[in-house]
Amino acid sequence: MKNSKHSRREFLGLTGACVAGTVAAPWLNVPPAAAQTIDTHAADLVVFNAKVYTMDNRTPRAEAFAVKAGRFVAVGRTTDIKGLIAKETQTIDARQMTIVPGFTDCHNHAPGTTLLYEVLVGNPFEVEFVTIRSIVDKLRARAQETPAGRWVEGYFFDDTKVKDQRLLNVHDLDEVSKEHPVAVHHRGGHTSFYNSKALELAGVTKNAKDPAGGTFDRDEHGELNGRVTDRARGVFANVGSRQTLTADETAQRSRDGLAHISKQFVRYGLTSVHHQGGDLFALQQVRARGDLLHRVSYEVNGRVLEAMITSGIATGFGDEWIRLGATSEHTVDGSFSERTMALSIPYPGVTPPYKGNITETQDELNAWVERVHRAGIQINCHANG
Missing domain, CATH: 3.20.20.140 (Metal-dependent hydrolases)
Incomplete structure (x- = not known):
């Protein structure tokens, strides 16, 4: 028996990886002393001492469960499920943590490449408050290692998590660089913020008309403030240069x-x-x-x-x-x-x-x-x- 103790976050990652392959079949309730009769072989994983919410009205609560070959083989009381533990079984003491069936995200932009290779000006996972200055500094650092004329971009901007309590503007991004087109993309996916170089390359001036389905936003004086919404962002697609990969x-x-x-x-x-x-x-x-x-x-x-x-x-x-x-x-x-x-x-x-x-x-x-x-x-x- 391989016993493990984990933090809540470690527990989620470990059980998620182990149980993600488990078929979403009806949960198997185990009556007293019956766990040993379900499968003559040992379980691959046993989680016990937990508060398990099964989402099954017939058996809404349990203390433990066992998994073998990507399938739930038992769900029930800790004393019963432990009958499926052998030397090679991985066991996790949940220490009364709450366990529910895995969640389904019904829509996610999930390539993962942005997380690994791009500048993140906001935190996509945790609640973290940032400043306009910290955003500018991150982008400036990327600009310093980027050839002039090539795009410098930041992702996961969230105006509700900015200590300055305001949106980015063209003047902020001009501080990043005047030699690079600069863009910061909102986490919502429908607005971006650009510096003067980007606007210039795209031919967007203060007299530009808003296209159907988008806007070039302006300040109280009628000047472009750098915020561009929805379809208006299309004018930036083919200007400037971007990193070329094989x-x-x-x-x-x-x-x-x-x-x-x-x-x-x-x-x-x-x-x-x-x-x-x-x-x-x-x-x-x-x-x-x-x-x-x-x-x-x-x-x-x-x-x-x-x-x-x-x-x-x-x-x-x-x-x-x-x-x-x-x-x-x-x-x-x-x-x-x-x-x-x-x-x-x-x-x-x-x-x-x-x-x-x-x-x-x-x-x-x-x-x-x-x-x-x-x-x-x-x-x-x-x-x-």
Whole structure:
């Protein structure tokens, strides 16, 4: 018997990795002295002395459970489950920690590469308050090691976690560099902040008109303040230069990122995740080498979506580890967290009056939905407002 004691965070990561492969079958309640009769072989893992919430109305609470070959083989009282412990069994004393079935995240942008290779100006995992100065300093450090003209970008900005209690602006990012285009992307995914160099390269001036489905925001004097929302950000896609990677380097980063994010998921109790697109081949490779610790519903888009439509492959194709799911979020408006979602009345305190962004017409949405639905693919739309 291999006994272990862990902190709460270590416990989550360990049990998540061990139990993520467990089939979500009905929990098996063990009557007194019955655990030994369930399986003549020892369990691979036994967790005991726990507060287990099974989410099964027939047996809502338990003290322990046993796992073998990726399957729950027993759930019940500690005294009964211990009958499945042998010399090779890994055991965990939960010390009265609460255990629930693994959580499912129904939508996550989860390539993991951003966490490993980009500048994080906010904390994607913990509640951490930062300052505008700390953001500028992080980006300036990256700019100093980046060739002039190449993008310097920061990710996971969260205005609700900024001690200064304000948004970034063009002047802040001009302090980072005047030789590099600089962008900081909000964690919500619908707004970004740019410096003067980026605006210049994109040809965005104070007289620029807002495109359909997006805005170039301005200060009280009518000057560009660097904040750009939703579809207006498209003008920055092909300006400036970005780091060039070989196909092998890109593939390696994809694999490393997916393996890394999988560890983070189970560490926080997520055992199933709906992935917003990403490198499907890399995902299969990570699974093949044993580094995929969570189950995946792969939200399809782009070439994968088109291939499914033309090949007659419907939602649900795959297996219990990687399954083709609904479409990636089809965005029809902005974001609640960034105050760009579409409203029927103007946002209070905003001048000129602003009702948020609608990013495509009703006719465009109707045509897309009908085509995808007729192909047997589940629709997934982003509509916050």
